[in-house]
Amino acid sequence: MVRGLAxxxxxxxxxxxxxxxxxxxxxxxxxxxxxxxxxxxxxxxVVVHNDSGDVVRIAQVTVDDSFxxxxxxxxxxxxxxxxxxxIDYSWIRGEPYEIRVxxxxxxxxxxxxxxxxxx
Amino acid sequence: MRTTPGEQMPLERMTxxxxxxxxxxxxxxxAVARLRPATAAAADGSGSMxxxxxxxxxxxxxxxLGASVDPRVNGFDPTHILRDFDWxxxxxxxxxxxxxxxxxVAYDKEIEVLPGVRIAAWTYNGRVPGPTLRxxxxxxxxxxxxxxxxxxxxxxxxxxxxxxxxxxxxxxxGLIDVGDDFVYEFDARPFGLHLYxxxxxxxxxxxxxxxxxxxxxxxxxxxxxxxxxxxxxNAYDSNFDGDNNxxxxxxxxxxxxxxxxxxxxxxxxxIYLVNIVELDPxxxxxxxxxxxxRFPTGTSLEPTEYTDTIIQGQxxxxxxxxxxxxxxxYMFHAHKTEFAELGxxxxxxxx
Numbered sequence: 001m002v003r004g005l006a007x008x009x010x011x012x013x014x015x016x017x018x019x020x021x022x023x024x025x026x027x028x029x030x031x032x033x034x035x036x037x038x039x040x041x042x043x044x045x046v047v048v049h050n051d052s053g054d055v056v057r058i059a060q061v062t063v064d065d066s067f068x069x070x071x072x073x074x075x076x077x078x079x080x081x082x083x084x085x086x087i088d089y090s091w092i093r094g095e096p097y098e099i100r101v102x103x104x105x106x107x108x109x110x111x112x113x114x115x116x117x118x119x
Numbered sequence: 120m121r122t123t124p125g126e127q128m129p130l131e132r133m134t135x136x137x138x139x140x141x142x143x144x145x146x147x148x149x150a151v152a153r154l155r156p157a158t159a160a161a162a163d164g165s166g167s168m169x170x171x172x173x174x175x176x177x178x179x180x181x182x183x184l185g186a187s188v189d190p191r192v193n194g195f196d197p198t199h200i201l202r203d204f205d206w207x208x209x210x211x212x213x214x215x216x217x218x219x220x221x222x223x224v225a226y227d228k229e230i231e232v233l234p235g236v237r238i239a240a241w242t243y244n245g246r247v248p249g250p251t252l253r254x255x256x257x258x259x260x261x262x263x264x265x266x267x268x269x270x271x272x273x274x275x276x277x278x279x280x281x282x283x284x285x286x287x288x289x290x291x292x293g294l295i296d297v298g299d300d301f302v303y304e305f306d307a308r309p310f311g312l313h314l315y316x317x318x319x320x321x322x323x324x325x326x327x328x329x330x331x332x333x334x335x336x337x338x339x340x341x342x343x344x345x346x347x348x349x350x351x352x353n354a355y356d357s358n359f360d361g362d363n364n365x366x367x368x369x370x371x372x373x374x375x376x377x378x379x380x381x382x383x384x385x386x387x388x389x390i391y392l393v394n395i396v397e398l399d400p401x402x403x404x405x406x407x408x409x410x411x412x413r414f415p416t417g418t419s420l421e422p423t424e425y426t427d428t429i430i431q432g433q434x435x436x437x438x439x440x441x442x443x444x445x446x447x448x449y450m451f452h453a454h455k456t457e458f459a460e461l462g463x464x465x466x467x468x469x470x
Binding site: 057059060062065066067100102103104105106107108 | 358
């Protein structure tokens with residue numbers, strides 16, 4: 001009985017993998033992505049470059065371990081493409097901030113802004 | 120089984136025929152298109168994202184409030200999981216005891232844990248957390264386990280049982296290889312709120328990828344009638360740097376902030392709270408505008424504490440009971456506030 005279930009499940013898995021539903025996945029480091037950031041009144045500007053050979057889709061942004069809203073003209077970056085993210089944030093002069101950009105695969109590219117160098 | 124938009128086929132309740140039919144339904148649905156890899160997305164930023172409004176140039180993307188994952192993408196809904204108890208199938212043995220049986224299939228599945236962010240999960244019956252298995256104290260339990268995943272797995276139950284049924288490598292059947300199966304058998308004891316998870320190594324990875332679920336053993340004489348909610352606190356390390364960066368209850372970050380849990384004023388609410396977060400040593404639960412009675416591990420019918428905040432270590436469980444005296448919206452969240460702002464916050468809507 002259970003052996004039959006195993007066969008059925010394995011067939012399902014093979015089908016799912018073949019169709020791309022349960023394929024092996026690659027998340028992790030955002031290789032080929034770079035980001036730079038700067039302060040603006042009431043927020044940050046972040047520029048993301050895609051130096052990889054793949055299209056990368058930006059999904060979310062955090063500032064100091066907190067998801068934040070952002071606006072962007074484009075979220076999908078073609079190879080060698082770039083985009084600018086605008087983040088509303090009530091930053092404090094002299095304090096450093098870590099901004100992390102998450103892609104659709106969970107990979108992260110991060111950048112720092114603020115702190116002593118921007119005071 | 121018929122499915123409608125906004126609702127999903129509960130894979131966790133499928134029979135072996137249902138597993139095939141369900142996956143066939145999934146494969147044949149628009150989910151295939153929604154699950155295409157990010158690399159297939161339009162380079163100009165157009166195209167829809169699961170659970171997210173159509174991105175348009177200059178649009179404002181919101182995190183947390185307002186942004187949700189479409190439950191149809193994952194095939195399960197965190198709201199549905201709250202009140203979804205899998206009682207299995209029962210029959211009475213010659214001895215008069217009740218035998219309760221379940222079928223659990225482990226397989227790989229991509230899931231969306233935050234709008235636009237998808238991870239490669241390992242699941243029991245296609246959902247994370249796995250089905251909430253529920254039984255009564257003293258019953259004989261039998262769990263038919265099939266490993267249809269890509270790595271060796273096990274089912275390890277918290278409870279009192281013989282070593283050969285413990286689901287750890289090197290004892291009894293130990294690891295269940297890909298394509299293999301095993302039947303775990305033990306008695307339902309002690310009553311309380313327990314846990315099951317994969318115990319293959321590396322343990323943190325097998326758990327964090329989604330192989331866990333709540334396991335409830337009701338006391339022989341039951342508990343007072345209540346609106347019962349299962350909340351499994353989990354987290355994800357999406358870039359594999361050893362730090363979690365997405366936190367949730369029932370898998371999808373901010374889900375209950377966008378879809379508050381509706382409960383009745385003055386009615387008893389019972390929360391089965393499980394902490395299965397890996398990589399962080401502690402987690403916590405705090406409710407606004409109210410206090411609750413705490414029953415650690417649910418193994419006593421007498422509460423040990425009346426509070427509004429508790430701390431849980433890894434794999435720790437508590438049953439919490441409360442009544443909301445006033446209508447309105449009341450937040451709940453981890454009072455490790457970093458976790459809260461990375462997804463672990465929600466709302467009760469008291470009506």
